[in-house]
Amino acid sequence: MKTYIALLRGINVSGQKKIPMAELRELLSKIGLKNVQTYIQSGNVIFQSSENDKEKLELKIHNTIKSHFGFEVPILVLLPQELKQIFNDSPFSEEEKMKSYFMMLYSKANTDLVNEVSKLSYPNEYFEITDKCVYFYCSVGYGKAKCSNNFFERKLKVTATARNYKTMVKLLSLSAELLP
Structure with a gap:
């Protein structure tokens, strides 16, 4: 398992693209991400996954958010290092x-x-x-x-x-x- 940080762009700003963090944690856990944590409301997610391809993780998170919340959110996944x-x-x-x-x-x-x-x-x-x-x-x-x-x-x-x-x-x- 690798640890990753996902940065979501432009959520929960001035009432736009509202994503409750508890709901996001639950949603990301359901798609197989482990130990999902969020920090503040601006789209910071720390998680673990056996997936080694960051682009696949970005796409998986993006598609999950789009299908569940109905809007596009750019996702950047980085390793802690x-x-x-x-x-x-x-x-x-x-x-x-x-x-x-x-x-x-x-x-x-x-x-x-x-x-x-x-x-x-x-x-x-x-x-x-x-x-x-x-x-x-x-x-x-x-x-x-x-x-x-x-x-x-x-x-x-x-x-x-x-x-x-x-x-x-x-x-x-x-x-x-x-x-x-």
């Missing part, structure tokens, strides 16, 4: 990191688009784009930022899902508890 690598690769200082956001990319963005977006600059906002993540820090707070997950999705033409520092730390902690 992949999430830890993304977390550790943050370019920010420890103080900045605690106020930063990790926008995990579902696919690698086109290099030309990355270069184009990397030239953009906004006061009090700093970001770095890698193959797997946009690291983002805004000294005045995410709610006042020009850049957002949607901004980077539009500019890079990829699907992404954002998590803050605290959520990343908790996901790493919860997934470590399930590791053999």
Whole structure:
């Protein structure tokens, strides 16, 4: 059994795409995922599976949610060590990191688009784009930022899902508890 982390994009935001976490845990357990846990309402799932193909797991979770709830939800499945690598690769200082956001990319963005977006600059906002993540820090707070997950999705033409520092730390902690 391997431990995985599934990140669901855009659920339970402003009353849109409502998925109760207890119902999601039960649903995912019924399709064969083991030790299913969720963290907060924003679509963070930790589970175990004997399946080695992350894309198959993404599709299985996606199709289950679509058939049960009736809407599409992009799913990103990562191994704990992949999430830890993304977390550790943050370019920010420890103080900045605690106020930063990790926008995990579902696919690698086109290099030309990355270069184009990397030239953009906004006061009090700093970001770095890698193959797997946009690291983002805004000294005045995410709610006042020009850049957002949607901004980077539009500019890079990829699907992404954002998590803050605290959520990343908790996901790493919860997934470590399930590791053999």
